[in-house]
Amino acid sequence: MPLQRLDLEGLKNSLATLTPGGGTALYWALISAYEQMRMSSASTRHIVVLTDGLSQPGDFDSLAERIADEGITVSTVAIGKGIDTALLQKIARRAGGAFHATDDFKALPSILSQEA
Numbered sequence: 508m509p510l511q512r513l514d515l516e517g518l519k520n521s522l523a524t525l526t527p528g529g530g531t532a533l534y535w536a537l538i539s540a541y542e543q544m545r546m547s548s549a550s551t552r553h554i555v556v557l558t559d560g561l562s563q564p565g566d567f568d569s570l571a572e573r574i575a576d577e578g579i580t581v582s583t584v585a586i587g588k589g590i591d592t593a594l595l596q597k598i599a600r601r602a603g604g605a606f607h608a609t610d611d612f613k614a615l616p617s618i619l620s621q622e623a
Contacts, residue, residue: 510543531558534565537581537598541570544579552579555622556598557615559587567594571601580604582622586612 508521537556544552554574574581582604583595592608599606607618 510547531560531562533558533562534567534570537567537570541574541577541579545577553604553622554579554581554602555584555619556581556595557584557586557619558590558595559585561589561591562594567598568601571598575602582606584608584615584618584622586610586615
């Protein structure tokens with residue numbers, strides 16, 4: 508969804524159309540978030556990446572550095588097993604954010620509220 512004021516009902520409706528499966532296109536999602544954050548005039552610009560899978564390849568090093576150069580931070584959250592935690596740690600470190608990993612879905616609200 509594009510960057511916008513929270514419309515909880517609209518968000519729920521959009522999420523309801525998603526079906527699980529396929530791969531994780533983290534690189535392109537991060538580019539989209541970066542492009543939207545670049546246009547934001549907010550005093551704090553922070554991206555939170557949440558993933559439960561392995562990402563398709565991409566030039567994450569350069570992207571994380573470009574994001575950081577724009578004054579945008581990125582934190583990453585890994586949920587479950589079999590995730591490329593080294594990649595997520597590197598993205599967070601290069602973009603001035605934090606890395607979180609958990610197997611407990613009940614921990615997500617606490618992690619995400621820290622990042623908010």
